[in-house]
Amino acid sequence: MTRHTSLPGLPPQPKATPWPTADWPVADLSDTVDAAGLDDLLGLAFSDPAPDIMGETHAFLAVHKGHIVSERYWRDLSAESTFPSWSQAKSITHALIGILARDGRIDVNAPANVPEWQDEDDPRRHITLDQLLRMSSGLKFTEVYVEDSGSDVVEMLFGAGKADVAGFAANCPLEHEPGTTWSYASGTTNIIARCAAQAVGATGAAFRSWMFDALFHPIGVRSALPKFDAQGTFIGSSFCYATARDFARFGLLYMRDGAWDGQRILPEGWVDYARTPTETPPEETLGYGAHWWLGMCGPGSFSANGFKGQYTVLVPELDLILVRHGNSVDEQGDEVRRWLAQVAECFR
Structure with missing residues (x-):
């Protein structure tokens, strides 16, 4: 992949800081961190009952310069509890495609391998994986999490499409010329996940084993629970449960430019x-890259975002990773994102 020199640099793992493949190193907050301000923000988020402005916060984790420096859980939840990814799984899918690109098994700039699009006169046959990853495929897909609203995502995940999520999405018509219009759509990710399965030559349990061998085990992720449909396709748009510490491990992989303890997991330039x-x-108030959101905690920050307030946020200039899980409705989302930005400010 080509490096983009206009992007802020990614910090290396500090010398003498162990990689958290087995256990996370833990440290106290630095003297340069606004500890009182952070404590006030955590006090608000973990109020019981939960504050109306942001809903329940179930887990919070801050990793600063490779160390856990703050960690808190709601009620009887703990570091061993697993949390839903929702659309954070999209960023995991991005990593899987990167591994396949590294190995020369997939080309993101080539037309996606989608059986439903192979007729000579089908304009969808020219849609590339890059356009899918950038949510610019041009496919018509309604992303609204409200029942009985004509929502394609609800129908795909819980209705007529749930047995074959990629097939459901691949049958969506073209609404715009590919590459010309951005429109966030979970269906595109499930098409990508099926492309990954085709490149690996595995589905279901076999694909799950590949996910662990290629991505999760090398970075110490043990808790991941990816979900599959009846066709054996990883539901890469929405479903991979994990502990907050394991979401932070995934974030650290991207913070360290796709390398882990001397091993290159993602190809050079993939994080860029x-x-x-x-x-x-x-x-659209946030920026978007390729299956990662941009700018939530200031210029240069990027994040894996999920429904109901699931976030893994990376702030490279601070070497800071913030993980937040909770149960926040759409109306509370803006406040949760503001809260995360305020937390990041405590480390500036």
């Missing part, structure tokens, strides 16, 4: 590819 901006409409 994830955080290179895609043109988005003016009404």
